[in-house]
Amino acid sequence: MKILKTVSELGRLPAGCVLTIGNFDGVHVGHRQNINVARDIAVLENTALAVMTFEPHPVAILHPEKAPGVLTPLPLKIRLIEGCCVDYLIVLRDTASLLRLSPADFVDKFLLKDVRPKALVEGDDFHFGAGRGGNVETLQQMAGQNGFDVVVVPAKLVRLPSGQSIRVSSTTIRYMLQSGHVADAAAMLGRFYRIIGRIVPGRGKGRQLGFPTLNMQIPRQIIPQQGVYAGYVRLGGSEEDVCRFDRPRPAVFSIGQATTFADVGRMLIEAHLLDPMAENPTADWMAMDFVKLIRTQHKFGSIDDLSAQIARDCESAGQILSSTDSLNQYIM
Numbered sequence: 205m206k207i208l209k210t211v212s213e214l215g216r217l218p219a220g221c222v223l224t225i226g227n228f229d230g231v232h233v234g235h236r237q238n239i240n241v242a243r244d245i246a247v248l249e250n251t252a253l254a255v256m257t258f259e260p261h262p263v264a265i266l267h268p269e270k271a272p273g274v275l276t277p278l279p280l281k282i283r284l285i286e287g288c289c290v291d292y293l294i295v296l297r298d299t300a301s302l303l304r305l306s307p308a309d310f311v312d313k314f315l316l317k318d319v320r321p322k323a324l325v326e327g328d329d330f331h332f333g334a335g336r337g338g339n340v341e342t343l344q345q346m347a348g349q350n351g352f353d354v355v356v357v358p359a360k361l362v363r364l365p366s367g368q369s370i371r372v373s374s375t376t377i378r379y380m381l382q383s384g385h386v387a388d389a390a391a392m393l394g395r396f397y398r399i400i401g402r403i404v405p406g407r408g409k410g411r412q413l414g415f416p417t418l419n420m421q422i423p424r425q426i427i428p429q430q431g432v433y434a435g436y437v438r439l440g441g442s443e444e445d446v447c448r449f450d451r452p453r454p455a456v457f458s459i460g461q462a463t464t465f466a467d468v469g470r471m472l473i474e475a476h477l478l479d480p481m482a483e484n485p486t487a488d489w490m491a492m493d494f495v496k497l498i499r500t501q502h503k504f505g506s507i508d509d510l511s512a513q514i515a516r517d518c519e520s521a522g523q524i525l526s527s528t529d530s531l532n533q534y535i536m
Contacts, residue, residue: 205286208294211318217254217292220322222246223315225256225332227374230275231284233394234327234360234372239288241357242325246291251322254292255285262303273378273426277400283447307338311346323353329373330356364388384429386494396436396493399423399473400446403439403490406474415514417458417474418490427473430460432498434521437475439487446491454478456514456521457492460501476514478522496524 208214224242228235239255246253259278263271276284278295285293296302305314310333315321324343332338340356347354360372365387370376372392380389381397389397399420406419418437436452458474475492498520504510 205290206292207282208292209296211296211314214294214318217294217319218252219320220249221252221254221292221319222249222323222325223254223256223319223321224325226327226330227261228255228257228276228281228285229261229272229374230377230393231281231288232360232372232374232377232392233362234392236288236394237360238325238327238357239285239290241355242323243289245323245325245355249322252291253289254294254319254321255288255290256294256296256319257281257285258296260297272375273382274424275374275377275381275397275426277423277425277443279444280398280400280447283444304334307333307342308346309333310338311343311350316350316352321352323355325355325357327357328359362391364391378426381426381428381494384431384497384500386428386433387496390495395449396495397428398491398493399425399427400443400489400491401473403487406472415476415511415518417476418487420473420475420490420492422471422473427471428459428494429497430501432501432517433457433459434495434498434524435475436493436495436525437477438491438493440489440491441487443489446489452493454522454525455492456498456517457494458501476518478518478525498524 206216208216222242222245224238226235226238243253261271282293282295324347326340326343328340330340330343332343340354344354344356361369362372363369370392377389377392380386380392386397401420401423404419404421406417433456435455435457437455438446438448438451438453440446455475455477458472460472461470473492475490498517504513
């Protein structure tokens with residue numbers, strides 16, 4: 205996959221490519237459905253598939269105070285899109301001038317001038333241009349006049365573990381994570397939700413209790429609701445290294461404040477590897493994949509009570525992660 209990062213590089217795209225545009229935060233099953241449809245058309249037309257995304261989110265430029273939390277940092281987004289067999293990934297830095305283009309100018313002065321696509325593939329909720337003034341109907345009207353096709357992909361529905369069917373969206377995934385429903389988020393993502401951050405020194409409390417932890421610096425991503433979770437860890441020497449999906453290491457996570465130790469106010473993100481031989485204290489980065497919420501956080505009456513509960517948490521996590529269903533979701 206070739207990555208283009210500036211408008212001046214767009215001339216490297218082959219004319220007549222198939223293009224899909226979006227923020228693609230999460231690269232969830234709905235996003236991948238759009239990319240798959242676009243790839244099928246590209247194969248049929250014997251042309252290249254290009255995906256265009258923007259960094260940061262447009263709202264972060266126009267209204268920083270309203271910017272949505274990030275699901276996938278750029279290195280992970282690139283890794284996930286690469287896994288969709290894309291020929292070109294266009295990562296454009298959002299600017300005020302780009303975001304001020306009217307829908308007509310976005311098509312005439314940007315898409316047709318610089319990209320020259322044969323077809324655009326978008327979801328039914330696609331919007332573009334200043335003030336999100338253009339939608340798929342606008343795009344279809346412009347397509348007929350400008351010699352490219354528009355394919356609209358219906359919304360993707362998934363069945364949650366509860367049995368409920370729901371339309372997939374990045375907004376809904378953010379809500380699920382912030383309310384602790386990481387298994388529901390995984391159903392919409394098509395993978396476990398992953399946060400990535402640097403490993404930082406901890407307080408040593410877990411080691412004193414017999415449950416040493418790896419501690420993550422607070423990442424610039426959505427952090428699931430405070431609680432204890434079963435999940436997988438990946439360790440590496442760089443952010444890009446832990447974006448891979450090989451070698452998962454079973455773990456139990458703790459997200460929250462250490463109220464038992466009167467450490468109120470400080471958010472801690474900790475992972476205890478269930479296989480002590482798997483610990484790698486020389487790693488600089490870690491990724492945490494959230495499988496299922498085990499329990500909420502609360503204060504314990506004594507250190508012994510806390511230690512006993514952690515042992516039960518480890519047992520619960522081991523049972524959850526040993527199930528076939530959880531392993532089958534460890535994809536990409």
